[in-house]
Amino acid sequence: NTVSVIGVDFSGGQPKAGVDQGPFQLIQFGLLDQLKELGWEVEFDGSFPNYKKLVPAQDPAIGKMKQPKSVSNVTRALSQHVAAYAKQRHLALTLGGDHSIAIGTISGTAEVYDDLCVIWVDAHAQDINTIDSTDSGNLHGCPLSFLLGLNGEVHPFEWVSPCLTPDRLVYIGLRDVDAPEKKILRELGIKAFSMHEVDRYGIGKVVEMALDHVNPNRTRPIHLSFDVDALDPTVAPATGTPVRGGLSFREGHYICEAVAETGLLVAMDLVEVNPALGDDSGLLQTVTVGCSLARCALGETLL
């Protein structure tokens, strides 16, 4: 079977330069060959130079939203790419770039798989800030509010049709939740396994409970959206919004291994690798972990 790799050289969902180089670094490290060695047919159309072209020269804020046109243009094109690969039953592996790209990847996957469920692995406030609740205006903190339809019709995101319901979404790794996001979580009854639950139950039980919640009969296609800042900063230092007390190397890998075991993975995002942050060893460490996580999600096992 085929994995279609999409490199999204985009950083407009957040203020720190460099995260647009994440895809290049992951591929430079040898990810494509590593996937081939796993037995995957690897399709990579070198797409990442195209996304940068979609960023307009001027992109004034709209309300609180920063760089709205850039984020909309890139995620709209990305949703079409992901949908095209999903229609061919290719696994879509999207390399970021900041987490705002999930507006595109999940829109694309949901267009093809209407019974999709999403496992969102992240330190952060689940990126579910609405365009009014966000403090920062950085749209990498908002993708899920668009996907859940919490913002209503918002220019220039009219093209996004709500494709997720709260019961199809589960979070693992949270430890930095904005107050408005806690409120949204409670109101929508969204299942979230913070680091507290990981400590209490262990990652094995957490993943089992997460899957039981969004995929009770293990019949639903899974979209795994993995923000490397879910990992502890000692494990993945080269990322824009590190938060201490995160997932260990093994806990991060266990999630990917367990998702692979379901045989239901149809798409994965690997986002927020920022090569410009941290020193050389931190970058190498983060890229190494990123490639390893992707391999585990795509079936690499320890034995």
Ligand SMILES: N[C@@H](CC/C=C/[B-](O)(O)O)C(=O)O
């Ligand atoms: N919740 C904060 C942080 C957002 C973090 C986004 B990330 O998870 O994609 O890194 C905000 O809204 O600015």
Ligand SMILES: [Mn+2]
């Ligand atoms: Mn094909």
Ligand SMILES: [Mn+2]
């Ligand atoms: Mn994120």
Ligand SMILES: [Mn+2]
């Ligand atoms: Mn994050």
